[in-house]
Amino acid sequence: MRSGRLLPVSLISAAILAHEVLLMRLFSIIQWHHFAYMIISIALLGFGASGTFVAFARRPLVERYPAAFAASAALFGIAAVVSFAGAERLPFNALEVVWNPWQLGWLAASYFLLMLPFFFGATCIGLAFSCYPRQIGHVYAFDLIGAGIGALGTVGLLFLVFPSTALRLVAALGLAAAALAATGMARHRWLAVGSLGLAAAVTAVWLPPSLTALGPHMSQYKGLRLALEVPNARVVEERSSPLGLLTVVESPTVPFRYAPGLSLANTQEPPTQLAVFTDGDSMTAFTAYGGNPATVAYLDRTTAALPFRILERPRTLILGAGGGEQVLLALRAGANTVAAVEVNSQMIDLARHRFADFVGGIFSRPNVRSHLAEARAFASTTRERYDLIQIPLLDSFSAAAAGVQSVHENYTYTVEALQDYLAVLRPDGVIATTRWLRVPPRDILKLFATATVALEAEGVVEPGRHLALIRSWNTATLLVAKSPFTAEDVAAIRGFAAENFFDVSWAPGISASDVNRYNQLDQEYFYEGAVALLGPERAEFTERYKFDIAPATDNRPYFFDFFRWRALPELLTLHTQGGAAMLDWGYLILVATLVQAAILSAILILLPLWLGRRLFARAVHRLRAGLYFLALGLAFLLIEIAFIQRFVLFLGHPLYAVAVVLAGFLAFAGLGSALAARWMAAVGRGSAVRSIALAVVVIAFLATSYLFALPLVFERLLALPDAAKIAVALLLIAPLAVFMGMPFPLGLGHVGARSEAFIPWAWGINGCASVLSAILAALLAMHVGFTGVVAIATALYLVAPALLAGWWDRHDRQTSQGLVPDRS
Amino acid sequence: MPPLAQCQALLAAALAIAVAVVSTSAPAQDRLAERAAMIETIKSHAGSAPSAVEAQGIDPAVLKAMGNVPRHLFVPEAQRGAAYRDRPLPIGFGQTISQPFIVALMTDLIKVGPGDTVLEVGTGSGYQAAVLSPLAAKVYSIEIIPELGHRAAARLAELRFDNVEVKVGDGYYGWPAHAPFDGIVVTAAASHIPPPLVEQLAKGGRMVVPVGGPFAIQLLMLVEKRRDGSITTRQLLPVSFVPLRGGRVR
Incomplete structure (x- = not known):
């Protein structure tokens, strides 16, 4: 042919x-x-x-x-x-x-x-x-x-x-x-x-x-649509890339005045702004700046300004610069140098070129440098050392509130990430992270727990002396210091909070009588959580808490997943009484998707298979053959997705990871498939099951050794240029993928030789399994981590050949005795 | 004019008046049972003692006001069937009419008295203003989206909520001409509370701000200006929820 x-x-x-x-x-x-x-x-x-x-x-x-x-x-x-x-x-x-x-x-x-x-x-x-x-x-x-x-x-x-x-x-x-x-x-x-x-x-x-x-x-409820409902608001620029659609909007009649976490003590109106929406939501703003720091004095009264109270002319690293609000704050606060890291090149281009005049050229100042990089990847590879690392709010409040991100891996807020950040801090340096305030607390306590574990992993005995947490009515800022806070630091933190009507929820030496003063909660969950997480009852508290606040790790990087099954009945009862915001829908939607996919798979594939059982495929043990292709479909995608997640850190960008890993797996599996075809042509069909067995053993060996070897390889090669890292990634994927491309065509050839009618079924089952697997991979990774996902996939591969082997032998024996081979 | 014609004219006029009376009073009478059921639902939610409700429950005057406002006339035609269900409903332009329970909580939290002047930022459908109308001396409401503002103003006028004044504009600056306000309701989401609103809040006044998405209120923020001018805020959950299993934190 x-x-x-x-x-x-x-x-x-x-x-x-x-x-x-x-x-x-x-x-x-x-x-x-x-x-x-x-x-x-x-x-x-x-x-x-x-x-x-x-x-x-x-x-x-x-x-x-x-x-x-x-x-x-x-x-x-x-x-x-x-x-x-x-x-x-x-x-x-x-x-x-x-x-x-x-x-x-x-x-x-x-x-x-x-x-x-x-x-x-x-x-x-x-x-x-x-x-x-x-x-x-x-x-x-x-x-x-x-x-x-x-x-x-x-x-x-x-x-x-x-x-x-x-x-x-x-x-x-x-x-x-x-x-x-x-x-x-x-x-x-x-x-x-x-x-x-x-x-x-x-x-x-x-x-x-x-x-x-x-x-x-x-959707009319997305920020962009809402903004454009305002009279005279209009889109002034639009950029698109796989990372998102950026839409810049000006609204001269009713100006944007975006300043989350702004103190009630502030009296200044923010200057003119342009809103930048990513995919119609997640707003960041370009703020008009003419070079006079007094026009942006209001920024001093946001919770994110806290670190500038205790650091003198800090060398500042901003992980997620967006429209530059934090750059402006750093410049106003007298930062020595500012490194602004942003993952979206089009955002950088808008800020540095298209709207450079509007933002007063802040990104082109001699002491400001823009870096196109993913936050974590930048922190792991930079040779610079900083006094302050700012991790600002970039996600929209509604996204945070709806639990939209819960099923996304995020390497910015893991224990290992905080350790990486601590490593690039100078001895008196501080990490400042700002999050939306949610009540009862979820992300902020999880961040607090993560920081505590990271500090302990760095050998800190009393992590509480390195942490400070303040909150306004809608944001909270956590400081993580490399060295313990001094008495002067603590006094400055308290002073800053008091001036701005912010509450101190944790600082060294704080007591219950100091908290919950300005933004009163019916109970000071944040302080109580902090005390519990720093004390001996940490494990018990984490276990008893109705949201999952156990620290995220690189193996289970789901920082925004707070869902716990046992809280579900209570939350479902409360959801129409005003408790809808407490349910994190991301996880539930994932589960619902899996259930739907399973049901629809059964209706679309298993039911017709059963109905048509008399029409064809009599020569095939349909259940076992079906399970074989199901197992392969599941295992292939589980490994592929686990590797995509793993390579995000190495390749420095989720997009590179998806593109390189997906293309690598598919193309090399295609090569493996072609090799398998040649191999079968050479040795004959009878040895298919043995060949499959050989292939899966190699897959199991490679997948398992990668689990242990990859972190070490990544650590050593992280500093290579992008092109070299992509080449390394493809080289690593190649052998595994080549063998993963074999079991499907070998099995299909094997079964097809008995019943050509089964071929389309196998293709359909494999397709459905891939769908289930994509959802399952995310769910499993949230529970057992990537290591667990790869282990499950390996087990599925190892079981697969046995599903084909048994009935094939028996079938040959039975047919030789003149029996009907297949009655499932 | 011949007597018969005169009679006919009189009759016609009487009929016209009757029709007019019926058409304005009918809506208020309409769907009374549903409204009563809605009030019961609100009471039952409030009874489970969320932090946003004080011990004595929601003020009966608030419930009475809600019982008299024909909520179904404040929602789009397509949503009228669901008007009295305890849920938020879409009203177009990405806006919603809040869940009745949340409206009750917000109205209750600002403790409006008969002589009070209230400011609302974000008129939306006009329903919140209508509920405030019988409780306050004067209600001023500002809407950013012209279509919504004009529609709400016409509806409120038609239903004779005469002490409500609606204007279309930027809510950030409040309505200085009528300040200070004894109560302020901010229904439009904002990344921060506009300083002019804090300024226009009377001493002893209360401002309430719902925090959350359009269909999921997370909490209600209550801003109080004390007699000495100092400001405190309280963050109140609309539901009773303890984040720790088996009791309260510590």
Whole structure:
């Protein structure tokens, strides 16, 4: 078979992966990230449905393979645009689900619409497997390599074009795959190729803008939409990258006056500001500055200004500079030098160039340096030493309040991160972290616990002497000092708090009579929590607390996950009485997504499999073969996702990690699949199970040794330039991925030789397992850490060959005795 | 004019007046049972003793005021069916009408007296202003979004909440012409409390600010200006919740 025949498989596979990555982006903009995740994982069940469809309609479709492939790929292209246009018009309001469960009906409608492109795209690949049962290794290789290119390509593409344009290009790619496939048609070939090619070209260049426009469909409760409701407010600049859509808004009639944590003692109105929204939310501001520090005096009266009271002309590092509010504060407070670290290059560009005059050129001053880096990666590699590390508030209050980030790993607030920060501090240096105040406390107590453990790990005997916590009515700032606070420091902290009506919730020497003075809580949870976390009852307190405030670690970096099952009944009872804000929805949504995906998988895959049991696949032990492909699908994704998380730290950016690890795993697994095909051609099919066994043993060995070796490798090579680190990452992934690419085609060839009808099922089951696995990986990592996730995946790999081995041998024995082989 | 025609004209006028009376008084009479049930729900939530409710419970005058305001006329047509359920409802423009229980708490917290002047920042649907209307001498309300402001003003006028005055504008500066205010309700979310509002709060006055998202109030902040001019704030949970299992912290 000429490889050219399989090129459409690569193209459609690239388009599917690109569409998946893109939908994540699109829904993060119009809804919120966790709902985006939910919608897309369910949509991916289109894979499972396509497996069922192809299994039933295999014969007529395979007979007309080029035409069926072309039609399906064309439908993918059309559905990619139309389903999204339809889904974004549904009046689904994520925030209202608590109050009105009927909202879930709209969510279900989104699932159905968004499933369509995945259904058509996966049908193409399922057809290819069915049409070339003897070249499964090759088909799989083309599929995986296409997927790898699609994933990496979309990330690259999103740097160049807006998501709405990318959606057009993905649809065009589907149509191009259709045109290419149509070249194999027996009749009407050139008519089909010509019209599909033309459709691809037209789609790539132009579509009615209303089909792909995002703005009008963004949730009306997002900060950007709210800001634009104000008279005369308008968008003055827009930038897009895979990291987010940045929208700059000016509002001359009713100015933005963004100053979280501002004291009630302040009387100054903040100067003119431009708001910068990321994905329509998470606001930061560019503040107009003409060089006169008096115009921003109000910044002295925010909780984040506390460290400047105890440090003289500090060399300041700001981890997450955003619009530059903290840079301005540092300059006003007389910082010696300021290093402003920001992860989004477009944010830096806006601040340093587009709005440089507006912000008074603060980023271009001789003593200010901008660094494009992820916070943690910068702290782990910098050779500079600082007096102050500021970690400001960058997430929106509503995001924090809704628990949106709970399912995201975050390496900024782990025990190891705080140790890294302490390491770059000069002897009298201080880390200052500001968070939104939530009552009852969650993140602030977790941060306090994390700092305590980090200080102890650095050999500090009395961590309480290194910590200070103050709070306003809506923010809290925690100071972590490298050396114990002196009596003068404590006096300065108390003085600062008193001047601004802030409460001191912890400082060395504080007593119960000093707390809860200005912003009175019915109980001083913060002070009481601090005392408990510093004392002998720490473990008991953490255990008894109804939110999870145990420190986050690099192995379990879920700082924003506070959810505890045992608090759920009480919180559910209270949620309509005004307690809705105490439920962290992120985790629950993840669980709900998993349950839904499992149920839908059963309906889409297992039920038809059972109903059609008499029609085909009699020669295969369906349950065990099904479990085999389920185990592989689960294990592959578990390892892949655990490695993405692990490589975030090394590659210094979540985006690099996703792109490099995903592309690396897919492409090298594709190579492994091709190698397996050659191997089988050389040694014959009979040895499939043995080959699988060999492959999984190698996988288990490599995965386990990486668990132990990677942290050491990373530590040594962290200082290498980016390109070298990407090369190292790919080299590390290659051997593991090559072997991980083998069990699927080997098993499929093995089973397909007995029953070609089972091939589409296997493909569908594997697809569904990948969906479940993506959700499961996040849930498992929150509970057992990445180490646990990799261990589970290894166990699944090791069990897999046994599922195939037993029935194959027995089947041969039974058939030789003239028995019906398969009765499951 | 012939007598018959005169009679007809009189009859027509009487009918017109009757219709007018019915159309203005009917809404208030409408859905009384639902409103009574809503008040019971509020009482039962308050009875579970969250920190935002004082020992004696929510002031009966507040409950009476809420019992008289036709909430269903303050929500969009599509939401009218759910108007008396104890939940926030969307009113367009990314804004909501608060859950009745939260409205009751906020109104109760500012302790409005018959002679008081109250400022509301964020008119929204106008419902909170309508609830404040019978409790206070005068209610001033500022709305940032013109469509909402004009709609609420028309609705409040139509329903004869005559002591409420609505203007469209920037709430940051308060309404200095009518300051000082004995009570201030800030329903529009803000990253900080505008200094002019603190300034316009009368000595002994109370300001309440809900903190949280549009469909999930986290806590209510109460700002009090003492007789000596000093400021304190209290952060009150709308629910009774102890974060430690098996008792209170320490």
